[in-house]
Amino acid sequence: MGNAIADGFVYHNLKDADDVNGTKVYIALVNGGSIRATFSRGQILMGNISEAQPFRGTLETIQLQGKYLRAALEHSASLHSVSKPDGGFLQVSGLRVKYNLNKPVNQRVVDVQAICSDCNIPKYEPLNNNKMYGVILTNFILSGGDGYTVLKDNARQEHVVGNLDTDAFAAYVRDMSPLYTAMEDRIEFVDDNYPCGISSGLETTRTNYHTILSLLFTIIYHFHC
Template sequence: MKAFHRLAFFAAFAWLLSAPALAEQVTVSFIQTNDIDKFEGSGERGGFARLNAVVKAERAKGGHVVYGHAGDMISPSLMSGLDKGEHTIALTNMAPPDAFTPGNHEYDFGPEIFLKRMSEAKFPLLAANLRDPDGKLIPNFTDTLMIERGPLKIGIVGLTSDESGHASSPGNLKITNALETGLAKAKELREAGADFVVALTHSGRGEDRAMAESRLIDLIMTGHDQDLLVNYDGRVATMESYEQADYVTIADITFDISEKDGKRTVKWHPSFRVIDTKDVTPDPETKVETDKLAAMLAKELDVAIGTTTTALDSRRATVRSAEAAMGNLVADSLREAVKADVAITNGGGLRGNKEYPAGHAITRKDVLTELPFGNRTMKLQVTGATILAALENGFSEIEDNGGRFPQVSGLKVVYEAAKPKGQRVVSVEVDGKPLDVAAKYTLATNDFMANGGDGYAVFREAKPLLTVRDAKLMANDVMAYVTQRKTISPAVEGRIVKK
């Protein structure tokens, strides 16, 4: 019997020596937002007052919190068109994130405004793939951040949108490949002792998937696609919070930290929450400021300039995938303003994301809501071949509802989506006649596209007949078009036909 007890004792002792010692269990709540530029949100949901209320409530619980902002803040809202995003920084400072990375819309007003806005931020700025013209770090920015939550070391790498060069106006700032940079920095963070690596990134679905498949990153907090997304494949978690803080995603991640023979092991599993901000009471302090902004806008912009007898649709899914009555209105306005043969403008430049019923009184605010970027109307001399190449570019991202989708005037275009990129245009007519690739035409477009934005690089080689210095604001051209007519009736009329 004594021998049995001795054997049992030594077996138990051996098990204790071999078993891992559980040092601690800790839970961290990761709050994520992205693509919020409208201070008021979409109305019944979203906006800075509700977002800040969510953040403050989570922090008030007293647990471990990491709040990440994945970019697109200072533009393209209506108010940003007036103050170039100054108010969005001020509102974000009222409940500052633990880390922020710029989206492509941070560069919409050019590099000088970008740097000024970022200097006003009272929160950490991360962008490992962003450098100044000399290849140096941007003031106030770092590549990565190592933060501690209890015994846990969390490494964060920030990645700005590497599509900004054609999707925005970063000027001479240098932006490198987000995926390659992110994976390299993730390795560095792990080597520096990070238990858990986060990519705070403004990137598309493809890049997000590649980051996840690399297994070098544990949590991807992403923006840009404006999806409501939570995903966990057993190894990597991904989250995105739609847009305008209509919904806010939170990942409550529980970590089990153990150590054996001097080797530290961290195991984790997530639990996701999606906050519908329709049910959130706005933060009182922030609401005072947003109410002031609303009053200012109402006074300046709630002036009717005309009436539409037809319904107008500027929803993202509409203007980025098909001919839209709103797109026709804008394209017709540009074409008339500069007396051009044809007009092409990008569907992604229409930002209202709303429907206007027949009989709606169009206000200045409506026009500026649709065209918040402050773009100007350009007039170019182009060949038919240039128009054809531009249209091929316009249809090259139809699978992803790319913002380059063309809204046109003076043209009838037939395209076939199933064909390879660059071969999708079936036929083009100008004023009822087949396009002559060798002929010269005048074309109205916006200065963003004229400078090669949204992939319209072919326009860079065109002869400008009206330079930016002499051009008028697109929004003013649309206002003038509506004001002159008083009553308008834009409609989908077969300008763009999908075969």
């Protein structure tokens, strides 16, 4: 569910971009506590979407240096607990993250791959601590909610999208339906015994995410031609 909502943020921004620079926001962060319901198989109504995202947060885009994005993911790792889930744990789009929760605090992010923002064809590359990345997220975590002061203190505000997360996700559901769910390795937990990782078990819309990447390539091609 979190993956689909994060994909919806990216899709919403890509679809409504005014120019090629506006499309270079390939990463979304969603705090798990903002998601309060899931969908059952069948018709999805606006009421179902409002139940899933009842807080109606405002979407904003920022530029964030890679080292601070990594620090935000470290904070997310510090909040993860199987026995007592914390709403601050991040769901993502445009990232592939591996955590080792057996490592000390601030050393638990063992690998991050991010979609390249300046490639002709989008692909995943290792997160560069010195590079600036476009990120779309809600005003709640941007303002330091759930302890994300690293975002509040280091984000360079680009644009207040103004649209509500609920409306963005509703548009995504409408445009991408029917939704197909599958397992995807956006978030993995690894340790010394399982270096290849085990999935977090989150569902995602793999087919629809590939559609987003296709849309991204189309937009880039359109603005360059």
